[in-house]
Amino acid sequence: MAYGFDTLQIHAGARPDPATGARQTPIYQSTAYVFRDADHAAALFNLQEVGYIYSRLTNPTVAVLQERIATLEGGQGAVCCSSGHAAQIMALFPLMSPGKNVVASTRLYGGTITQFSQTIKRFGWSAKFVDFDDLDAVEAAIDDDTRAVFCEAVANPGGYITDLDAISAISDKAGIPLIVDNTSATPYLCRPIEHGATLVVHSTTKYLTGNGTVTGGCVVDSGNFDWSASDKFPSLSQPEPAYHGLKFHETFGPLAFTFHGIAIGLRDLGMTMNPQAAHYTLMGIETLSLRMDRHVENALKVAGWLEKDDRVSAVTYAGLESSPYHDRVAKICPKGAGGLFTFSLKAGYEACVKFVDAVEIFSHVANLGDTRSLVIHSASTTHRQLTEEQQKAAGAGPDVVRVSIGIEDADDLIADLDQALTKACG
Template structure:
């Protein structure tokens, strides 16, 4: 293997992991400990001063988590990664490094409802201001740029509608503005799309979804592409200015192309504290081993279900980029040739009441607020995940009153179609 780069499936199984040097255990052990013994006083001082890498306290880092971080960084093509407690925690930690009170970031209007709520309301208490742009109108991102803009945030495949975002076009806007592009790659996973290959500077995930894949563990991760110059124009003092808590170290100068991941760890995770449990890291690592197999099955099933729904008389429309008739099909062919993902929406002719009724009649689909499980899931976003939005905002985010969201699992597609058929018929 020394003369070739490992393929994606090989990395999904092996990246970051070695047999345990003490016991020979082949699976990565769960290092279920709060803290780690230092060799001596000098060793402890060098760890706390960022002069050496090693383990101090599980809130800051843990060997099980480190394997997960290295594996996802390898799959995404990044320089380093940091695992945290959830996808929401990843977003907080990322933006804490970039924004000062009064600063702005631009976000695509088509996002997960929880992110819209977090950006609109929770971040106000930090003095961070979101400016919304339309991912179908690239010029709207250009118009939104001001001297206070510090980042652009998009989803590679938008939740809930499954629409594909033109990453390269928005990356061009970010480059021109001199700000990093942050891409939430949760719905695609690196198996379908690697945003760094298309100009992303930072990638975030809810590990809870497709990477973990089994609906049993919460987690989030931040991947540093190592592509952004944090010293530009003095916009990012957390990375470019001397850090008083570390004796004047300038993180970019000291850590180079993985400085952002270090900043997230030693300035974000250390002080905000959203640490990932080593047990959850172990569970998510186990899930990632089968990511290529699962994602392909997810996508194949999703396309079959979307085709069925598109032909059903009770269905008004289907929003799935894998369908040739879909407005995002060309972007799907460009960015996600292996498949357009497993999460999509469809609208019912009966409107809001029909959507609420449908989810109660399905038997194989589980009605719950999650995606990316091996099991197929259903939800009516307007009454649940996007209920905090007004009607106009629901429609703009792809979660209108007549919309139902599906997350297609890895069951037999014939059984999924039969369940939808009986529920629509009822």
């Protein structure tokens, strides 16, 4: 039977605990698990049987979360890890090798731009940053050494919506996977796999958990990519020495990437999600659709008010009819454009700094996707490491404030913004 989203966000992956009958998924706070016998242990270590060995690899609480997120995204499997940044490395790890590159959107979270432009160089990887609205430029950037295309469905900080269908057509033509960060949209608003994504990554820290309590990440495998179609992805198509020559794609088919993420990625990188974090995120997901509907409703009302304010020079919310991305909402995010956007102050950088110091309901934090409304001046914080040119390309220029609209009373949020703007701009 095909269940609806609201049912799946509560039940997918979970069963009453067989030992106690506990209805909520227990926190299995255990590092290791007893084998039935020596043959059982050997089968687990040989990947001949699925089960629990050690919590760096697998944990029953985390396993429920993995299945739930994979189900909501329409994927075959998922691997949870310690943060969204960990998820990005986990996604690239089986695909890349020294000398290879990823073609990435210029409109990405500042930390991702730093990770891709600086940190991954230490692995011998590189990134080419392209405006993903320029489809010809995206196609031209792909070369024989490109191993992935990377973008955000709803880009942080500006809330820009990527034309995933057009981008996936380009990646498909090149025979390389499309990786989509769906953190800002969540599977309730956008399902990237339905638009051609091979892998979907999340910072579960944000909307999926929804309460600002724990960090986490997830990589969802669509199961749709043929890793053996070329020699570009030997980690998945060729014999793996650590498992006696096992070929992941040949052995596990549509779950090849998922099994590799656990058996190699978590085994060797060790970026494990702890079971308590998984528990908090599972509880958060139970109300995901309810929260996202309110985020969208509030964001549209607040953005509409800001757009009419004389102290504001621009608002980027794609839900506004004035947005150049408005036409993509119905196609990519049919239930709404999310709760994240930016606005620019005519008075510039110093006014932005005064503004974030003046808000009362909004919290000035480096996070998004909370039930609480959040604000940050990206140019002086999350995007501080970037050049001004990079900041502007990412939608985080010096005069830009990012807001993550929560689920409070929208009129109260507007009143708070109004008083803060008065203090900042006069």
